[in-house]
Each structure stands twice: as structure tokens, then as C-alpha cells.
Amino acid sequence: MTKAPLRARLALPGDPATPTGGYVYDRRLMGAAPGAGLDLSLLPLPGGFPTPCGATLAAALGILRAAADADPSPIFIDGLAMGVMPAEALAALPVPVIALHHHPLGMEPGLAPERAAALIASETAALAACAAVLTTSHETAKTLTGRLGVPPEKIAVALPGLDRAPAAPRRGTPPHILGVGTISARKGWDVLARALAQLADLPWTAEIIGPRDREPAADAALQGLIEELGLSPRLRLSGPQPAEALRDAYQGADAFCLPSRYEGFGMVAAEAMAHALPVVTTTAGALPEATGGAALLVPPDDAEALAGALRRVLTDRAEADRMAAASAARAAALPTWEDAARIAAGLIARVTRTEDAA
Structure with a gap:
């Protein structure tokens, strides 16, 4: 008998085709998921994060609530949106919530000190409301534990995958x-x-x-x-x-x-x-x-x-x-995207077992 794939949704704000590292990571993770026995589907959220207006934030929370009510599978929320969502709203969702955390929003260089502190406080509370955290480097995992108080046992690290490529000839004139x-x-x-x-x-x-x-x-x-x-x-x-x-x-x-x-x-x-x-x-x-x-x-x-x-x-x-x-x-x-997807699938399986046991 063929084993049914694990299922989860990935809530991503704005245009999924945005050409930045975080969006590339999310797209590639979804693309590699089937090879790891994971059905990871996109759950689109409105754009405007991480500085959403009240209406945008309310719409995003409504989408998450409707998705959770319709399907009991876990929801990953990209950190661009998750970090500014009210912790109580995340905790109230009737499905496991997993943060997909690229780096703390409050550590973005150039922020005013009061804005940085507010973001760190918001992210700390939101992460505490999540069942688990998937992050993209061991350095970020250390930051989440040391500065944002996330217990190490809640964190899994899935380094970005790397496509193999031919060596560049490096013969430019000039370089x-x-x-x-x-x-x-x-x-x-x-x-x-x-x-x-x-x-x-x-x-x-x-x-x-x-x-x-x-x-x-x-x-x-x-x-x-x-x-x-x-x-x-x-x-x-x-x-x-x-x-x-x-x-x-x-x-x-x-x-x-x-x-x-x-x-x-x-x-x-x-x-x-x-x-x-x-x-x-x-x-x-x-x-x-x-x-x-x-x-x-x-x-x-x-x-x-x-x-x-x-x-x-x-x-x-x-x-x-x-x-x-x-x-x-x-x-x-360095690992492949399939390696990253396997780590994500393992985290979902762990969270699901914990929820079932509870």
C-alpha cells in the first residue's frame, strides 16, 4: 500500500514570484516537497508585510482562519508575515502553526531603535505561539534561541538547497x-x-x-x-x-x-x-x-x-x-532542495504526532 503524503500549507504574503532569497527559498521548498513525500501547497496572503495596514492584517488572519477551519493539516507561515501577527490570533488557530523563519525582522539594519524593539517583541510573542519553527541556518537558530527565547527543541534547520552548476571560466578582460x-x-x-x-x-x-x-x-x-x-x-x-x-x-x-x-x-x-x-x-x-x-x-x-x-x-x-x-x-x-524538503517533512511529522498525542 502506498503511503499517503504528509500535507501542509505554506502561507506566503504578496507575489510568490518576488525575486528575493526568502521567496526563492519558499518556492523551491514547495517544488521539492513531493520528492520528500510532502504535499506542500501555497496559501496566498495579501501583500504589504511586514508593515501591513489594519485591513491587510485582518484579511490575512481571516484567510488563515478559513484555511484552518477547512483542513486540519499544519500551516507554515513565512516569517515576513508571521512576525507581525498577533500571538493570540495564531494560538487560536485550530491547526498546528509552524513558522518558516528566514531572519528576525527586528534585526534589519537601519531600523529606528523603537521599531526594532517592537518587531523583536512581536516576533518573540508570535514564535511562542507556534508549534515549531523551521529556519534556514544554524546561526539564525542560535539567534532565535538566544534573543527571542525559542526553545531549541522547537527548531529545525533546513539549509537552502543548491543546484549544481558548471564552473565559470573567469577569463574576463577586464575582470x-x-x-x-x-x-x-x-x-x-x-x-x-x-x-x-x-x-x-x-x-x-x-x-x-x-x-x-x-x-x-x-x-x-x-x-x-x-x-x-x-x-x-x-x-x-x-x-x-x-x-x-x-x-x-x-x-x-x-x-x-x-x-x-x-x-x-x-x-x-x-x-x-x-x-x-x-x-x-x-x-x-x-x-x-x-x-x-x-x-x-x-x-x-x-x-x-x-x-x-x-x-x-x-x-x-x-x-x-x-x-x-x-x-x-x-x-x-552543501545540501540539495530535496534535503531541505525532507527536513520540513520530518518537522511536520513530529508536530503532527505531538498534536495527536495531546
Whole structure:
């Protein structure tokens, strides 16, 4: 007799096709779920999170309640929405609720202190109302336990999966530096611009691929900084790209840089390693975990240190080759999306058994 698959819903706010790491993770997890014996279906929530108006929040809670009343299977709620939902409303749902937590909303760089504190308090209460938490890095799991009070036994870690890819040839003339990520304060692209200004004596071009409409003020400030530093002929902001074009961009790069001020994992750094690119990034959040000793790490917000690391890659071919080999080895050791789906399925099975026993 064929075993029936486990069933769950994934409540996700806004457009599921949004080209950011959290949304990519959710889409890929749903895509890999059948191979892990898991039927994980999308439960769409309205957009506007994590700063919903009252009507949006009420609509989202109504959708969750109706879904829970119609089907007893567990509901994952993406942390972008879960972290600002009232804990009492989550606790009142008649099905197990599992947080899918990428990183704490209250740790987003640039927040006013009172806003950050309010988000941490809201997330702490919401997480306490959840039956379990699935998160995307061991570093984030430590943060949830140490700062938001989540018991370790409630947490499962499912690292993002990684697709295998051919090694980039790295023969650009001049060398090409690639960055991938939303134009936002958290990503630290302003630090990269200031670092590149210190490398004006070297031949290079650079490109940042990622959405430019998420934080319009950050995008305008970055564009102004690029012009102020005289980098416009060499540093391009390309906006989001479809998957095939992004793969081509990795293949056409000679080095990868992610200057983030915080990351819950850093999926794009891992993707760059899958293409055997030398990676320069920061010590922020889970980036050391994601890169596993294979990248050059500098402190966040240190343009001089970032420039020094990039200079090493651009001027020392032996060092760049060593880093490329280290990237490929690290990528080979990272899990697949099927591995992530199996961990999610195991967490659902555990929560369901606990609910049945109760």
C-alpha cells in the first residue's frame, strides 16, 4: 500500500514570484516537497508585510482562519508575515502553526531603535505561539534561541538547497565583479561602491543584479553615490533578471561580492560558489556558515577591508584560483532542495504526532 503524503500549507504574503532569497527559498521548498513525500501547497496572503495596514492584517488572519477551519493539516507561515501577527490570533488557530523563519525582522539594519524593539517583541510573542519553527541556518537558530527565547527543541534547520552548476571560466578582460541581491540598506551595496572607488587603479567592471523597487530611498542613494564617486562607466545596476540570465551572469563573472550588513543565510553567495567563483563577503549573520571557510570575509561596513580583499582577488591569479577551488568544494558539500524538503517533512511529522498525542 502506498503511503499517503504528509500535507501542509505554506502561507506566503504578496507575489510568490518576488525575486528575493526568502521567496526563492519558499518556492523551491514547495517544488521539492513531493520528492520528500510532502504535499506542500501555497496559501496566498495579501501583500504589504511586514508593515501591513489594519485591513491587510485582518484579511490575512481571516484567510488563515478559513484555511484552518477547512483542513486540519499544519500551516507554515513565512516569517515576513508571521512576525507581525498577533500571538493570540495564531494560538487560536485550530491547526498546528509552524513558522518558516528566514531572519528576525527586528534585526534589519537601519531600523529606528523603537521599531526594532517592537518587531523583536512581536516576533518573540508570535514564535511562542507556534508549534515549531523551521529556519534556514544554524546561526539564525542560535539567534532565535538566544534573543527571542525559542526553545531549541522547537527548531529545525533546513539549509537552502543548491543546484549544481558548471564552473565559470573567469577569463574576463577586464575582470568582472558580480553582486546579486535587492538594492537595500541591509545588502551594503554602498560599501561596495566605496570599496570599488579605492580600486580605480585596477582594470575591472562590476554589476549588481537585483530588485531596485523594494527600498526606493536606498536605490536613489546608491545611484547618487555611484555618480558621486565617478563609477557610472564601470558599475552597473541591472535590476532583477530571469533565472537563465542570472546563470549567464554567474558564468560571465570573475569574482562575486556580497557586502551585506546582515544575512539569515546568503543563498546568492552559495550560488556563486556553485559556479566556482571566488567569493568576497562579510562576517555578518550566517554568511560565515554559508561560505564554510571558502570565502574572504571582512567586517560589515568596512569599505577599506572590502577593497583590500577584492584587490587580492583581482591581482593575484593563484589566490583567485585557490579561492575558486575552495568555492567548488564548499558548494559540493552543501545540501540539495530535496534535503531541505525532507527536513520540513520530518518537522511536520513530529508536530503532527505531538498534536495527536495531546
